[in-house]
Amino acid sequence: MRFQDLRHTYASLVLAAGFKPYEARRWMGHASVSMNDTIYGHLYPTDYDDQIARFEALVAARWPG
Incomplete structure (x- = not known):
């Protein structure tokens, strides 16, 4: 095993x-x-449900309807 x-x-x-x-x-x-x-990007979490929910809440609060 290498360092x-x-x-x-x-x-x-x-x-x-x-x-x-x-x-x-x-x-x-x-x-x-x-x-x-570049090296570890494929290891980042890909579950964006929380971020999507926060964005949708922001949009709904700013532009209801």
Whole structure:
């Protein structure tokens, strides 16, 4: 096992636990979040139900009807 394999495992576990990409970026020492997006973007949660519900509530409050 290489050191890089441990870093990939760490990133996978942190993102699976629901931590934000910018938090993982900080802890891994990457210069930007785009580095995380490029390497680990496929690991980000894809359940957007909560965000969609918040957006729909905002739209309904601003423009009822």
